[in-house]
Amino acid sequence: MSNTDKKDVFSIFAEMEKYGHEQIIFNYDKATGLKSIIAIHDTTLGPALGGCRMWNYESEQDALRDALRLSRGMTYKCAVSNAMHGGGKTVIIGDPKKDKSDELFQSLGSYIETLKGRYYTGTDVGTVGMDFVSAKKQTNYVVGLPEEYGGSGNSAIITAYGVWRGMKATAKEAFGTDSLNGLTVAVQGLGKVGHNLVKYLIDEGANLIVTDISEENVHRVKEEFRQVKTVKPEEIFSVECDIFSPNALGAVINDQTIPQLKCKAICGAANNVLAENRHGDLLHEKGILYAPDYVANAGGLIQVADELQGYNKDRAFKNASLIYDILGQIFEISKKENIPTYKAADVLVETKIEKIGRVQSKFTGR
Ligand SMILES: NC(=O)c1ccc[n+]([C@@H]2O[C@H](COP(=O)([O-])OP(=O)(O)OC[C@H]3O[C@@H](n4cnc5c(N)ncnc54)[C@H](O)[C@@H]3O)[C@@H](O)[C@H]2O)c1
Numbered sequence: 001m002s003n004t005d006k007k008d009v010f011s012i013f014a015e016m017e018k019y020g021h022e023q024i025i026f027n028y029d030k031a032t033g034l035k036s037i038i039a040i041h042d043t044t045l046g047p048a049l050g051g052c053r054m055w056n057y058e059s060e061q062d063a064l065r066d067a068l069r070l071s072r073g074m075t076y077k078c079a080v081s082n083a084m085h086g087g088g089k090t091v092i093i094g095d096p097k098k099d100k101s102d103e104l105f106q107s108l109g110s111y112i113e114t115l116k117g118r119y120y121t122g123t124d125v126g127t128v129g130m131d132f133v134s135a136k137k138q139t140n141y142v143v144g145l146p147e148e149y150g151g152s153g154n155s156a157i158i159t160a161y162g163v164w165r166g167m168k169a170t171a172k173e174a175f176g177t178d179s180l181n182g183l184t185v186a187v188q189g190l191g192k193v194g195h196n197l198v199k200y201l202i203d204e205g206a207n208l209i210v211t212d213i214s215e216e217n218v219h220r221v222k223e224e225f226r227q228v229k230t231v232k233p234e235e236i237f238s239v240e241c242d243i244f245s246p247n248a249l250g251a252v253i254n255d256q257t258i259p260q261l262k263c264k265a266i267c268g269a270a271n272n273v274l275a276e277n278r279h280g281d282l283l284h285e286k287g288i289l290y291a292p293d294y295v296a297n298a299g300g301l302i303q304v305a306d307e308l309q310g311y312n313k314d315r316a317f318k319n320a321s322l323i324y325d326i327l328g329q330i331f332e333i334s335k336k337e338n339i340p341t342y343k344a345a346d347v348l349v350e351t352k353i354e355k356i357g358r359v360q361s362k363f364t365g366r
Pocket of ligand 1: 155156157159188190192193194211213214217247248249269270271298301
């Protein structure tokens with residue numbers, strides 16, 4: 001092997017050391033064709049929690065990297081939303097349109113069961129509640145089931161509610177008042193979350209400019225709320241607005257879009273909004289206030305974490321409303337330390353995990 005080849009080798013333990021992962025489990029079941037990886041990042045706060053993504057990964061390395069990245073993200077999302085859980089994630093290598101079966105998810109369930117509650121999973125990209133109805137035949141360590149199966153159901157409503165609360169906190173910081181009445185919000189993505197968010201924003205008297213690549217979704221919103229203005233998908237970044245709200249895909253804040261932005265603040269549901277961390281630095285330099293994605297969109301996680309205590313809708317919405325307060329704390333840290341908000345959110349989380357870790361070791365000797 002040449003030196004160049006050696007450099008390209010992906011070292012699993014080096015990666016785990018760098019980002020603090022505790023455990024990676026590879027599952028292969030010949031009978032059902034299941035190939036999955038479970039990554040458990042950090043269980044200081046409690047058993048790991050994180051959905052299961054099914055994707056036709058180009059390589060096993062891509063799948064592993066995704067599991068490592070997403071499980072770490074879950075540690076931060078759980079900690080910031082005060083859920084006493086650590087971060088974990090499962091990836092299944094396969095095509096969700098072709099490779100799903102009841103047996104495949106039962107097989108996954110039996111592997112989850114071997115962890116005896118160290119990790120709970122549920123839906124993510126490529127999986128739906130019914131897949132975990134299958135998994136539940138083999139394990140109780142699953143969440144996010146449909147309501148008719150005793151779960152908390154669609155998480156998009158509470159996610160939209162959390163984004164709305166987060167947007168109010170963002171407006172307070174950027175414009176001095178948390179009322180969205182009269183502000184112009186540009187909404188990208190009118191899917192499950194975006195559509196519900198539009199309802200909250202219209203109710204509060206915001207002016208909306210919306211877009212989606214799905215004409216059907218645009219039409220649905222336009223029929224319901226005639227006053228919204230629509231633009232083409234590529235135009236949404238450059239519209240005159242107070243707040244830009246990404247609710248479609250990740251990586252939409254990047255080198256191409258930042259120069260186009262005319263907003264003063266960004267707050268939405270999409271995961272991994274910043275293409276790279278340096279784009280968060282650029283927003284900070286430009287004076288655009290960014291509500292970190294994993295804080296603003298924590299509503300869904302809050303709902304499934306609540307399900308583990310016996311789902312109580314009022315309690316879950318009450319906890320999701322606290323996204324307002326948490327963002328307030330993050331904006332304070334950002335100002336006090338003159339650091340971008342995405343870094344301030346990480347500081348808040350890391351301090352919390354460290355403190356709780358110390359509390360636990362004091363009494364348990366762990
Ligand atoms: N559903 C939840 O509970 C939840 C929780 C946390 C985070 N999120 C994140 O929020 C985002 C939206 O989730 P969702 O459940 O509403 O998904 P969804 O698939 O229902 O909606 C996404 C919408 O974005 C549109 N879209 C895709 N590319 C676009 C583009 N270039 N321009 C404009 N529109 C585009 C799609 O047509 C679709 O209508 C995702 O990034 C998701 O990961 C969702």
